[in-house]
Amino acid sequence: KAGVTQTPRYLIKTRGQQVTLSCSPISGHRSVSWYQQTPGQGLQFLFEYFSETQRNKGNFPGRFSGRQFSNSRSEMNVSTLELGDSALYLCASSLGRAQGETQYFGPGTRLLVL
Amino acid sequence: AQSVTQLGSHVSVSEGALVLLRCNYSSSVPPYLFWYVQYPNQGLQLLLKYTSAATLVKGINGFEAEFKKSETSFHLTKPSAHMSDAAEYFCAVSDREQAGTALIFGKGTTLSVSS
Numbered sequence: 407k408a409g410v411t412q413t414p415r416y417l418i419k420t421r422g423q424q425v426t427l428s429c430s431p432i433s434g435h436r437s438v439s440w441y442q443q444t445p446g447q448g449l450q451f452l453f454e455y456f457s458e459t460q461r462n463k464g465n466f467p468g469r470f471s472g473r474q475f476s477n478s479r480s481e482m483n484v485s486t487l488e489l490g491d492s493a494l495y496l497c498a499s500s501l502g503r504a505q506g507e508t509q510y511f512g513p514g515t516r517l518l519v520l
Numbered sequence: 521a522q523s524v525t526q527l528g529s530h531v532s533v534s535e536g537a538l539v540l541l542r543c544n545y546s547s548s549v550p551p552y553l554f555w556y557v558q559y560p561n562q563g564l565q566l567l568l569k570y571t572s573a574a575t576l577v578k579g580i581n582g583f584e585a586e587f588k589k590s591e592t593s594f595h596l597t598k599p600s601a602h603m604s605d606a607a608e609y610f611c612a613v614s615d616r617e618q619a620g621t622a623l624i625f626g627k628g629t630t631l632s633v634s635s
Contacts, residue, residue, distance in 0.1 A: 410563070437621055449610060449625035462620035496563055500621055505614060506552035506571040507621055511563035 408433065410499050410512035418518045424485040427515045429497030431478050437461070437502030438480040439509060440472060443494040452495075455480055456502045484517075492519045522547050522615045526626035534634050539598040541629045543585075543611030546592070551613040553594040554623065555585055558608045567609075570594060581605070606633045 411430045419425050431438050439462075440452040451464040455474035474480045478499075484491055494516050498509035527542040545551055552571050556564040568579025575587040585596045594611060608630050612623040 439622065441623075441625075448627045449612075449623075451622045451624065454620045454622055456620070462618070462622045464622070498564075498623075502621065505616060505621060506569070508554075508566050508569060509621060509623060511556075511565070513561075513563045 410497060410510050412495075412497050412512040412515050414515060415513065416516050416518075418520065419487050420520050421487055421489060423487050424483065425487060425517060427482045427495055427497075427517075429480045429482070429499075429512060431480070431497075431499030432510055435499035435501055435510075436478050437500045437507075438474055438478065439498045439500075440480070440482050441496045441498065442466075443496060443514070444492070449496070452482070487519045489519050492517060522551060522613055522624050524611050524613050524624055524626040526609075526611050526629050528629055529627060530630045530632070532632040532634065533601045535603055536600050539583075539596070539601045539605065539631065541596040541609050541611075541631065543594045543596065543626060544592050545594065545613050547613075547615065549616055550587070550589055550592075551615050553585075553587060554612040554614070555579065555583070555594075555596050556610045556612060558610065558628075560607075564610065567596070601631075601633045603633050603635065606631055 437456045439454040454462040472482045494514045496514045498511045500507040523546040525544045554569045555567040570587045611626040
C-alpha cells in the first residue's frame with residue numbers, strides 16, 4: 407500500500423507570492439490533516455479535512471487555506487507569503503472514522519520564503 | 521486548552537543504555553496519546569499510541585510507554601539504545617472532547633546515541 411505522498415518536496419518562493427502544496431493520502435483514507443513544523447514553534451496543527459469539509463482548524467491566519475477533493479486528495483494554499491512561513495509542511499492521513507486513529511505522515515514539503 | 525510538555529529538548533545516552541524520554545499532558549480528561557519519531561529529512565513515524573486499553577503500551581523497535589493518570593504522564597522508554605535510535609521524538613495528544621483527529625505536539629526531544 408502506497409504511503410502518503412506530498413508534492414513538491416522542496417519549494418523556494420519570494421515574499422508576497424502564493425504557494426499551493428499537494429497531498430495524496432493513503433488509499434481508503436478520508437481524513438487529511440496539515441501541520442507546519444518550524445524550529446521555533448515546533449509542530450503546529452493547521453487544519454483537517456474529512457469528506458471535502460474542513461472539520462477542524464488551528465490558530466493560523468486566513469492566508470492559510472485548504473481544500474479536499476472527492477478523491478480525498480488535499481491541497482493547501484498560502485497567500486501573500488511572509489518570511490516566517492518558511493517551514494516544513496507535513497500532511498497526514500487517517501481513515502477519519504474515530505478519534506484516536508493513527509495518522510500517517512508524508513515526507514513533507516520544505517518551503518523557503520526569501 | 522490541551523498542551524503537551526516534553527522535559528528535555530536533548531537527551532544523550534550511550535549505546536546499550538536505557539532510554540527515557542518524558543512527556544506530560546495537561547488535561548483532566550485523559551486524551552489519546554502518541555509517540556512519533558522523525559529521522560532527518562523525513563516525516564513522522566508512529567512508535568506507539570495509548571487509546572484507553574492497557575496502560576503499558578508496546579510499540580515498534582523495542583519502545584514502550586506507560587500511561588500514568590495520576591501523574592498525567594506518558595513517558596517513552598527503551599531498555600537498550602541502538603545507534604539507529606538517534607532521531608527526534610515527539611509526544612502528541614488528541615483531545616477526546618474535540619471533533620476530528622487534530623494532534624497537539626510537544627516541542628520534541630532529540631535523542632543522541634554515542635558508541
